Amino acid sequence: MARSSLSLPPRFRHWRHQPAEWMMGLIDQLPPMFEPLAQSPVFIQLLLWGCLGWLAVPLLTLRPAIWQQGIVALLVILFGNWLVRLEEGQRDTAMSERIHLLLVSLSTLTTLRYWYYRTSYTLSLENWLNSCFCILLYAAELYAIGTLFLAYFQTLRIRERHSIDLSHQPPEAWLNVDVYIPTYNEDVAIVRKTALAALAINYPAGKKRVYILDDGRKYPERRQRLQAMCEELGCTLLVREDNLHAKAGNINTALEKTEGDLVLILDCDHIPARCILEETVGFFTNPKVALVQTPHWFYNPDPFERNLLTGGRVPVGNELFYKVLQKGNDTWNAAFFCGSAAIIRRDYVRQIGGIATETVTEDCHTALRLHSLGYESVYYDKIMVAGLAPEKFSSYVGQQVRWARGMAQILRLENPLFNRKLKLTLPQRLCYFSATSHFFFGFPRLMYVIAPMVYMLLGISSVRGLGVETLFYALPHILLSMQTNHIPYKHVRFSFWNEIYEFAMSFQAGIVTLLALINPKLGSFNVTDKGLTVTERSFDFDSVRYLLYLSILAAASLLAIPFWLVISPQDTQAVLINALWNVFNLFLLLAACLVAFEQPQLRDAHRLPRQLTVRLHSGNQTWTGITRNVSESGALVLLEEWPNVPDEVQVELVGDYGARVLLDAHIVRAKATPLLQAEVALQFVHLTQSQQDDLALVIYSDVKEWYSQNRQESDNPIDSFKFIAASLRRAFQEFRPEAKVKVRKQVSLSTFLFCEGWGEISYPATITELGLKDLRLELEAIDPEALDVLVPARTSLSLLVFRQPDDASPLSLIAELKQIDVLPDLGHRVLMELSFPPMLEKQQKDKIRLILKSIG
Amino acid sequence: MQIFIAVVCNALLVVSCCLRFCCLIMQEKSTVHLTIRMRRYPPLILAGFSLFWGSSLLLSGRAIAQSELPDYRQQAAPAEAIPESRQSPTSPDKQVLPSEQVQPLAAGQYIVEFNRSPVVGGRLQLRGIYDESRLRFTRPRHWQIQKSQIALRFRHSPALYATRSNLSVLVNGVSVGSVPLNQKEGKIGTAVYSIPSHVLQDYNEVVVAALQNNSPTCTQDPFDPSLWTELLPDSKLVFDYQPQPIRLDFSQYPFPLFDELSLNPNQVAYLLPSRIDETWLTATTRFHTALGRLAQFRPLNTRLVSSPTQVQAGERLMIIGTPQTQPALKALKLPLQLQGDRWLDEQRQKLPDDVGVLMLAPSADQKGIILVATGNTPAAVSKAVQFLLQRRDRQIGSGQTILVKQISDVPTPPIREWPGYLPTNNEFELRDLKTHGDTPFPDVTTRGSDAPPIEFDFRALPDDHFLSGNVLHLRYSYGPQLNPLTSLLEVQLDGLPLAGRKLDAVDGARQANLRVELPADKIKPNSKIQVRFQLDPRERRSCNRPVDQHLWGTVHASSRFELKRENIARVPDLKLLQTGYPFTAPQDLSQLALVVPDSPSPADLLVLLTFSERLGRVSRAESVKLDVYRAQQLPTVVRDERHLVAIGTASQFPLPDGLQAEGFTLRSLFERRRDQATIRTLPDVEGVVKQIVSPWNRDRLLLLLTAQTATGLQNLQDVFIQDSLFYQLREDTVLISQTSTQPIAEGAPNYTLEFLQQAKHHRRLSETPWQERTWQFLGGNWFLLIPGMLTLGLLLYGIAQASLNRYTALDKSQEK
Secondary structure, rough: HHHHHOOOOOOHHHHHHHHHHHHHHHHHHHHHHHHHHHOOOOOHHHHHHHHHHHHHHHHHOOOOOHHHHHHHHHHHHHHHHHHHHHHHOOHHHHHHHHHHHHHHHHHHHHHHHHHHHHHHHHHOOOOOOHHHHHHHHHHHHHHHHHHHHHHHHHHHOOOOOOOOOOOOOHHHOOOOEEEEEEEEOOOOHHHHHHHHHHOOOOOOOOOEEEEEOOOOOOOOOHHHHHHHHHHHHEEEEEEEOOOHHHHHHHHHHHHOOOOOOOEEEEEOOOEEEEOOOHHHHHHHHHHEEEEEEEOOOOOOOOOOHOOOOOOOOOOOOOOHHHHHHHHHHHHHOOOOOOOOEEEEEEHHHHHOOOOOOOOOOHHHHHHHHHOOOOOOEEOOOOOOOEEEEOOOHHHHHHHHHHHHHHHHHHHHOOOOOOOOOOOOOOOHHHHHHHHHHHHHHHHHHHHHHHHHHHHHOOOOOOOOOOOHHHHHHHHHHHHHHHHHHHHOOOOOOOOOHHHHHHHHHHHHHHHHHHHHOOOOOOOOOOOOOOOOOOOOOOOOHHHHHHHHHHHHHHHHHOHHHHHHHHOOOHEEEEEEEHHHHHHHHHHHHHHHHHHEEOOOOOOOOEEOOOOOEEEEEEOEEEEEEEEEEEEEEEEEEEEEEOOOOOOOOEEEEEEOOEEEEEEEEEEEEEEEOOOOEEEEEEEEOOOOHHHHHHHHHHHHHHOOHHHOOOOOOOOOOOHHHHHHHHHHHHHHOOOOOOOOOOEEEEEEEEEEEEEHHHOOOEEEEEEEOOOOOOOEEEEOOOOHHHHHHHHOOOOOOEEEOOOOOOOOOOOOEEEEEEEEEEHHHHHHHHEEEEEEOOOHHHHHHHHHHHHHHHOO | HHHHHHHHHHHHHHHHOOHHHHHHHOOOOOOOOEOOOOOHHHHHHHHHHHHHHHHHHHOOEEEEEEEHOOOOOOOOOEEEEEOOOOOOOOOOOOOOEOOOOOOOOOOOOEEOOOOOOOOOOOOOEEEEOEEEEEEEEEEOOEEEEEEEEEEOOOEEEOOHHHHHEEEEEEEEEEEEEEOOOOOOOOOOOEEEEEEEEOOOEEEEEEEEEEEEOOOOOOOOOOOOOOOEEEEEOEEEEEEEEEEEOOOOOOHHHOOOOOOOOOOOOEEEEOOOOOOOOOOOHHHHHHHHHHHHHHHHOOOOOEEEOOOOOOOOOEEEEEOOOOOOOOOOHHHOOOOOOOOOOOOOOOOOEEEOOOEEEEEEEEOOOOOOOOEEEEEOEEEEEEHHHHHHHHHHHHHOOOOOOOEEEEOOOOOOOOOOOOOOOOOOOOOEEEHHOEOOOEEEOOOEEEEOOOOOOOOEEOOOOEEEOOOOOOOEEEEEEEEEOOOOOOOOOEEEOEEEEEEEEEEOOOOOEEEEEEEEOHHHHHHOOOEEEEEEEEEEOOOOOOOOOOOOOOOOOOOOOOEEEEEEEEEEEEEOOEEEEHHHHOOOOOOOOOOEEEEEEEOOOOHHHHHHHHHHHHHHHHOOOOOOOEEEEHHHHHHHHHHHOOOEEEEEHHHHHHHHHOOOOOOOOOHHHHOOOEOOEEOOOOOOOEEEEEEEEEOOOOOEEEEEEEEEEEHHHHHHHHHHOOOHHHOOOOEEOOOOEOOOOOHHHHHHHHEEEEEEEEOOEEEEOOOOOOOHHHHHHHHHHHHHHHHHHHHHHHHHHHHHHHHHHHHHHHHHHHHH
């Protein structure tokens, strides 16, 4: 045997890998074979597609016996799975895209096969009630299939852009850039951070001007403060006399007042990174480029992340859009403007009459018009703004509803798919159609919940003959589409989360899009509330009222299962499938409802897991480390050695580009890591305005690459569903603050201890740990009776501290006894924990600092 | 399978004695039919009926599809028999001469005994408070019934109360007598009633009705098992009849050549010509095929004679040919005269060569009838015969002699347009199906609580292959005053319940709709759909017959069918021959050519005739266009383009090339080998029916009817005569051997059929275009779905990726 295996030709030795290699070879070699055809005249291509369509008809329409279809379904799914595994081992993105395209082809075929089956055999039009639900569900599925195909089209090729270096051009030749920060009623502190960062953007002086566009004429006091801030920082405040067309009108007014070639538009809570202009302005060397969009990114958790306690493990709602779909759109020159974090060419925008004002999503509408004039857009996937996501679910709903309304308005007013007046290419039309029809998910999503429910409760069958056969057609369609989408989506949208996002918004989105279709002029621009703080748990019943009712009905319908099984055994298949469908829906519905269960925010400021260089100064010593996370109120610092510091230190933070800030910090706790490093939690104290400004710049502006740029976690459908199911448990867990481990300086100071109850007697002791708020000391010998006098938390002690053994002027301190321990094994040594009374803090703090300083 | 059907049938027969009557009557080879209406077990009886016609071939040797049965309503007669053209004016294309009569046969007596059938040994029971059974029979056209009697022997339950129980007999609605059921326990009663002659008509119905009570006041339980009366199987109908002279006139055609009302089998004889040629072969075969169509399920005895003197009393002799080929014509006394070998018209002018002549003449003894189809040329003979084949032409024929100058050209029907079968459209309404009278199916209403189901044929074409998703949208109405708790509507396919619905509208419903899924694998060429209304009255009175005639249910002709089917048949398969497929496609047999040896023997010819008669029975068309050739005369074009049937003994087989064809080794049938020894096991009397794909055209079939000897061929002939044998055909090869030396006329048990599947590969025959055939090929091979989808997926990928590459390349070049 061994001999025979050895005698195998080399190409057969790795026979196990042969199928994969063979398939890869096929995937690689197949397209070149068709390239002559792809270059042939259009009618030949059409003929080719026609032939393929003709070939496909019997494959799509054939209805074999149920078990045969079961085998077909199983094999197709296994093949899809194999391809996905093949893709996972790929490092070459081109090959990955090709495997994705092959899966798209297969998935399209299985979906069309399901569609044909569904249309031909499962429409239940027996009576008006059945017909009604049947048609609604069918329409919902059609919408889903249409959306699927559009998504496939958008993700056929993901365009990765690289910035165009401007350094070879003299700075004088660089285009003038105006930075617009439109604002309405937001907190001035929020605007200040954005303005500061905008001013800090790397760009030649004189080529960049920062404008605050204040539309808040109803808030004169705030405007005054804004004016003061602008004067202080060196930017320009632009105001207008009306609020016509909200943000769009605000920008349009400014466009006429400023003179820069380009305009960087930033929402007032979008703090730009220093490099934003260097990275993006290069794209404008192409004269056709009218717009460069960069991703939006939020440093605080959105309601889904916070209320479902995902801990950042699940990609947030907009990642799919900014990391995949916009890049896919960019392939077809259809990446669109998202209102902020984008640079537009002023002249081109003025050519189309400024930012579009007809809809409430002025950004997308503006891009549509720019594309229609033949201009190009660029999507550059580098996170260069740090924004604030809506904190509360209601704010989130408000924002989404505005987008839904706006997109539906564009669809209704512009009809991007068929409008002949728009000079768009077919791919652009498809991309815009996909974007504008996206928010119609509301009613279809609800139909998926209602269909199994009405069957269980009322016996209304929306799918005729629902049974194993239906599953055998539906499963390949569903699973293959999941497998196909897994390739581009695996880091940006986890399985079933889409359903949760859509469920949570279904009612509101459904109503808003319907109204927008009926009357596109309804509704006005609403400003999304940001920067709010949730302090305690609450349930936003109003936002999910109907969803909650649906969940109750879905749960109630499960009670009907035993009745069905007993009374109507012939419907067992349909009942069980509906029941499973219902259970699946119920989990997603409950998760969607939980999003409205507002969880409290535990920290004062949002911690960013940035790795900044940090220096701890205490006395004459300095320790260097890096931050594990940092916020405007504190940081978690990792040091290579355990610093012998008291609980208050000076901290110096250094940004990616070298910006620095020096702060006082209180050490909240510290602990050793398994690698024996020290992890020190700091709380910044006594921050001045200039410190705050510097800190904001270091944290938000001085960033080379935001940590969310690349996500390492991958989707796993089963884990994802488990995680969603577990959110029910997580949401009701009690929060436990981390135990504080005190940090004090290790010292050995002689002292004498006095107590009122001891009279004139004093005992010598040694201070072993000293901090600004407390200390620890050790007594070698003490009269046991003297100990009886001491009552923790009641007794005050007086200390006479000698900084050196021969200190002529020892310092006296008053401290309260907190704890007392007698160690009999060590010769009745006594350990005491004392704290300095807060009321004497002012008087004693300097003394303590003096002691600490004296010991170095 | 045969045993299974027989077991099923026997079981049903035990339950429903009506079947015994039917079989008995069938055994009598008469056209008497019996149906029965029993109040207690209507579904069972109906099921029995539905299976009866399919299974009767096993029991009585006659295949009858109910759809082929004439309508027995009073005064009704088959369309063919209605002498609508009797008074029609003479066509300018032919001339009518005066007619004469043949002498009647001797008077006689005809007895229909209930116990003649070997498989009927039980009794017919009447159960419940009121029950009745029906016996139907015909009166032959030329019989004058002088006296007729019905003699019933019966036994009844001792529990019956004599003064409130009686047995009545009605003939055609006229009461002929009644007898109280007052026999002592176990005694057999006899009732003999004369049937007034004037009551009897062409189609007759005897109703035996029993009123049974077991109480002087009120019989509480209508289903009391003690309420029974048995009609014993030795009951009988006796007719004394006097045959009448028969007028020789074509106006009643097919009478007098063929009497569809005859109680005895019609007898036909053909006079062999002096020289057998294609004209005689084709004309005779076509004529006999047409006779088969007229006969439908009725028996027909055929023989060949060499002289007119061999004709027996009551037998009809057909002489087909020119005076040259049929010299016996010169000796007959005929309305037209011969001058030499040429016919003269009534003005004694020579008839033109293209004029066909049809004459009816008495035989030499004046008791037989001779049909002469002749002319001065073979073409004229063919034209004369063709005239009789085409209904539209022959309906205007009358008189004793017809000169056929011109006949209309009947176009060949589309290949899949089979009358009586499903329309070729996939969507049609119930009214597009035909009733037994060949009229569109009307709205049908039933009344009463246990009315028999409304039944209609749903005969799939033999090459129909149904996919799933076949739907009947049944439109129905029903009246008010029914019990909504127990009333229901049920739809069955061949007795298999498919769907039901509660009839719960107290005020009735109009044009309601019920969607019924028809199972794809259950629709057969002999399928029927039954729609049963179970209508219960709201209140049931205890001591009377339930009042239920106000309850009604209607099935509307606007009921709609949506079928999903393909057109595909796997051949060779002799089972398909049961419907005539593929030889009967199109139904005028124009795609068929039969081939006989150069010098066909009488045995060859009889096989030819019986086979063509069978094809006639299973097809319906306005014309017959098959052709018959001797082996040497078979044109290559015909051989290459038509379905072929080759008839002959092994030594004289007309298509020896066919024997060499792949899949057929006649030698292997006649010789069987074991190890090195070769033995001849096939008895000389064994006949072979084998179907193969034609070696000259893969879309055509070749049917081989062969044997070693003439006796073997005779056995073969019986396969096509006897329904019980014919409807067993299956596989691609059948060996027929006689198991006993008893006369063949004794029936089916004398034969053993052995079925073999010799062809290793099946060929798919289909009339659909090649594109659809490709789809069907995929459809028939589901496992091709996977490679098909993967291949298509790869193709889609390849083209899409190539296009995408091109787009990207263009994009990059523009950027540069």
